[in-house]
Amino acid sequence: MGTSLQKSGFYLLKLHDALSKAAFMLGSGALAVIVASFAYEVVMRYFFNAPTRWASDLVSFLLLSSVFLAAPWLTREGGHVSITLLPDLLPAKWSRRVVSAGFLVATVVCLWAGWIIAGEVRILFQRGTMTLSAVPAPKWWFTALILFGFVNSPFYFLRLAFGIQPDTTTEEAGNA
Template identity: 85%
Template sequence: MLSKAAFVLASAALAVIVASFAYEVVMRYFFNAPTRWASDLVSFLLLSAVFLAAPWLTREGGHVSITLLPDLLPEAWSRRIVAAGFLAAAAVCLWAGWIVAGEVRILYARGTMTLSAVPAPKWWFTALILFGFVNSALYFLRLAFGTQGERIPSEARNA
């Protein structure tokens, strides 16, 4: 439920990005009055969209995967290889989350702000990165120990 809500927020962020760019283009080229904030807003929303959407995409198997090896192996071995890949991905995401969590604490303690037209606390955005990594790791663990074999199309396993 949390991942779905985050995905909806990521989708809304993409809609705001499109609207902001359209507004910026109209203001810049038709009224010769460029905005100071549009570029910064788009940067922040793009970062937010990526890390808000990552857990849901991980859950749905929307990540990039190269299935050459699992496709060539028998089903039992294919599942083991895929599970090992999910475990490796979970480990990397948890490790990155650990690093980012330390950075969130530092940014919060220092009160560091973004260098933008409209400054915002940096820890807000870094916390979104932490959210994306940790929740993606949890979904990778679920896939590794759950029914990830169903995510591999039967045609690919039997090829």
């Protein structure tokens, strides 16, 4: 029974990793589109005197998307901001405890923010609120991306807090 439960947990972690990596790749693609649209805007504005109406809005939406799509994977990789003054001054045993406590606090804060954002997504969806932009889009789409980042990152904070390290052996073997 325990082995079956462990396998299920392993597959859930792998599924979460796959979802987060796919979101990270989408976020990276959004950054590429940002660069391309800015380049297009510059060419159109300064060489053809025909600025676009949509480029600035697109960049804003894609920047928001890239941040919250990439957040869970960056949390997994330890790419979040960390101030390590206190843990660096403590003995190793206490340092691990302080860092783990920080990860647990981050988990609670992210889940709390996710709860609030989920309510906002529901309200925006029910009201049909649109963005105030040259090309209006449903506002809940973008708020849902914020929700994605705030709901998925805490699972990595929990894994970090309890020392459940991501399995990199299969990734390293695939890259060799």
